Amino acid sequence: MILLMLSNQMVFKIILSFITIISILGAICSSTDFNENHYTNNNSKVNIVVVAFPGATSHHFMLRQLLTYVIGKNPNTYNFYVIAHTVDKPSWDSIGLQELTMLYYGDITSYLTVFETALESSRHEPIFGYNDFNKAMIFLYRQLLGETDILKQLKQIKIEIIITDISNYISNLLRSELEIKKSIYVSPICIYSLQLGSLEYNTSIIPILGTDFSEDMGFIQRVMNHIGYRITRLLFYIYAFQHVNVIKEYGYKLPLEREKHFMDDSIVLTQCTAGVHYSTPLPLNYVSLGSVLASKAQPLDPHKFKGLLDFIDKYEQVIYCSQGTIVKVFDLQQINTIFEAFPEIGFILSFKQEIIDKNGLIFSENVMHMDWIPQNDLLGIEKIKLFITHGGINSMLEGLYHAKPLIVIGITMDQVNNAGIINYRKLGRAITSSSKNHPSYIIELIRNVLNNNEYKENCIKVSKIMQEKNGLEIFDYWLKYTNILGYEHLLIKGITSYSYFEKYNIDVFFLFFICLFIFYKLMSIPVKYFFCRIFKFVKNESKATEAKVKQI
Numbered sequence: 141m142i143l144l145m146l147s148n149q150m151v152f153k154i155i156l157s158f159i160t161i162i163s164i165l166g167a168i169c170s171s172t173d174f175n176e177n178h179y180t181n182n183n184s185k186v187n188i189v190v191v192a193f194p195g196a197t198s199h200h201f202m203l204r205q206l207l208t209y210v211i212g213k214n215p216n217t218y219n220f221y222v223i224a225h226t227v228d229k230p231s232w233d234s235i236g237l238q239e240l241t242m243l244y245y246g247d248i249t250s251y252l253t254v255f256e257t258a259l260e261s262s263r264h265e266p267i268f269g270y271n272d273f274n275k276a277m278i279f280l281y282r283q284l285l286g287e288t289d290i291l292k293q294l295k296q297i298k299i300e301i302i303i304t305d306i307s308n309y310i311s312n313l314l315r316s317e318l319e320i321k322k323s324i325y326v327s328p329i330c331i332y333s334l335q336l337g338s339l340e341y342n343t344s345i346i347p348i349l350g351t352d353f354s355e356d357m358g359f360i361q362r363v364m365n366h367i368g369y370r371i372t373r374l375l376f377y378i379y380a381f382q383h384v385n386v387i388k389e390y391g392y393k394l395p396l397e398r399e400k401h402f403m404d405d406s407i408v409l410t411q412c413t414a415g416v417h418y419s420t421p422l423p424l425n426y427v428s429l430g431s432v433l434a435s436k437a438q439p440l441d442p443h444k445f446k447g448l449l450d451f452i453d454k455y456e457q458v459i460y461c462s463q464g465t466i467v468k469v470f471d472l473q474q475i476n477t478i479f480e481a482f483p484e485i486g487f488i489l490s491f492k493q494e495i496i497d498k499n500g501l502i503f504s505e506n507v508m509h510m511d512w513i514p515q516n517d518l519l520g521i522e523k524i525k526l527f528i529t530h531g532g533i534n535s536m537l538e539g540l541y542h543a544k545p546l547i548v549i550g551i552t553m554d555q556v557n558n559a560g561i562i563n564y565r566k567l568g569r570a571i572t573s574s575s576k577n578h579p580s581y582i583i584e585l586i587r588n589v590l591n592n593n594e595y596k597e598n599c600i601k602v603s604k605i606m607q608e609k610n611g612l613e614i615f616d617y618w619l620k621y622t623n624i625l626g627y628e629h630l631l632i633k634g635i636t637s638y639s640y641f642e643k644y645n646i647d648v649f650f651l652f653f654i655c656l657f658i659f660y661k662l663m664s665i666p667v668k669y670f671f672c673r674i675f676k677f678v679k680n681e682s683k684a685t686e687a688k689v690k691q692i
Contacts, residue, residue, distance in 0.1 A: 187299050188299070188300065189301075190223065191304040191306075192222060192228065193305050193306040194228060195256065196305075197532075198328045199306070199327075200224075201328075202328045205433055206326065206612065207220055207222075207240065209615070214616070218619075219239055223245070225245060226244045226245065226246050226251070227251045229242075229244055243290045245288045245290060255280065257276075274383075277379075277383070278383065281309065281383065285390045291314070291317060299314075300322060301324060302322075303323070304324075307325060307337075322622050325403050326409040326410075328411050329410070330410050330412035331349045333346065335408065343365045343369050344362050347418075350554075350556050351365065352557065354418070356564075404635045407622050408426045409427050413428065413606060414428065414606075415605040416565065416602060416606075418561075424630040425630040428609075428614075429615060431538070431606055433516065433538060434534075435516060436520070437516060437520020438520075439517070440518070447508075448510060452488075454486065457484070457523065458488060459487050459527075460487075461487060475579070477583075478582055478586070479507050481583045481586075482506070482583075483504075486508065490509075490513045496509065516541075516542075519538055524544060526547065526568075526589055527546050527547075528549070530550065530551075531570070536558050540599060540603060543603035548568065549570070550570060550571070550572055560572065565598060568595050569589055
């Protein structure tokens with residue numbers, strides 16, 4: 141009996157131990173599965189192709205900063221294959237990271253003669269200038285597809301994600317030919333007329349590219365905005381057929397819908413910044429990075445920038461003018477007029493020495509010229525009271541990040557939009573017309589901004605909002621998110637599956653119209669009968685009354 145009890149206890153312990161071991165192994169296995177599915181990609185690097193728009197300085201600055209940050213934070217995680225034009229080779233080669241494989245195409249001479257000319261044309265004529273720009277894009281397609289074997293090289297690699305800074309047909313072709321399932325559209329600018337894809341664009345509250353309209357447009361502005369948007373969309377649709385036909389010449393097939401729906405089936409990351417840009421309702425796959433390049437200022441090297449620091453110490457107030465502003469929009473022969481009007485203020489100018497030599501410039505004593513300055517760190521200096529800029533998105537956001545009031549001289553493209561924002565938000569003053577771009581008016585603006593504390597207070601508020609976000613960390617998060625979880629659950633499915641009639645409920649409104657028409661026809665019979673009976677009754681009563689009157 142005792143032996144039987146002991147044997148039963150042993151059997152029970154053995155069973156209990158077996159269950160415990162199985163449970164532990166199950167927990168370990170399930171934990172391992174979770175880690176593999178959510179934090180790794182089969183212990184191999186993720187291959188990503190990046191398409192960089194040629195010659196666009198703000199685009200390349202942003203992309204280089206984002207990729208450098210991601211590679212540094214996630215070693216041995218990603219391989220980036222960057223497709224860039226030869227004209228941008230010096231800036232990309234300076235990074236020197238082994239995780240970046242550069243794939244160049246085109247030559248500098250043809251770029252300067254064809255593409256740069258077309259780009260300048262589109263800058264000065266935001267709508268019809270796109271005709272020249274369209275021809276230049278086709279020229280680039282031919283260089284990439286006809287003169288290189290980049291696409292063949294990439295077909296030897298399993299590409300998981302494509303990142304592009306502009307929705308062009310090269311990106312769409314790569315996505316189609318390389319069977320890439322995931323895409324990220326990342327753009328430095330915040331111009332929804334170029335970035336909403338198939339989403340409904342409300343021309344009453346969202347200004348188009350190249351206008352200084354605000355989110356609070358009057359009637360005439362809304363009319364102009366709507367007409368400009370429709371013309372632009374029509375031109376893009378015409379150009380789409382031309383681009384697809386060029387790609388077909390090289391033996392590739394690309395459905396026209398790939399361009400139409402590129403951003404509808406992507407994670408869309410822009411520098412649209414709260415407190416600065418205008419708000420608009422967006423789906424969950426649209427994400428704001430805030431400012432990517434702006435960050436906490438670091439002290440300038442006291443040895444490398446000793447002359448600059450000594451110059452700043454001499455003045456209570458210093459104004460900084462960036463290279464793009466001086467070269468592109470000022471009459472350099474008259475620029476000293478501005479400096480001489482404020483002898484008590486120091487001016488820091490940033491542009492190349494060759495420009496000084498070419499124009500024979502001799503500046504006033506209160507001017508300090510530098511070939512290059514770390515702009516973000518300079519703007520963090522307290523004595524910098526005003527930033528004069530051409531309105532490029534990165535410069536504008538860096539100035540606002542450090543709470544510096546701006547004078548924006550935005551004459552072309554998105555610079556005009558940014559200038560309009562500065563005026564509307566009262567973050568400084570702006571010029572959007574070449575007719576006002578002369579020294580006397582700029583002197584007036586400088587006095588106005590320096591003597592009106594409202595601009596500074598508004599900039600301080602915006603600065604606090606901007607510093608709540610880190611664009612680099614947000615990009616790193618969404619790159620991981622896209623790689624691990626995908627983004628299909630964030631998309632609006634109807635945008636890509638609905639026809640034009642379904643998307644705008646034209647079929648529904650047509651049904652309502654038919655129902656109203658049928659209801660009208662059905663109700664017209666008893667209504668007519670009712671009114672006829674009343675009319676007949678009234679007529680008979682009238683005759684009876686007339687007969688009685690005659691009898692009397």
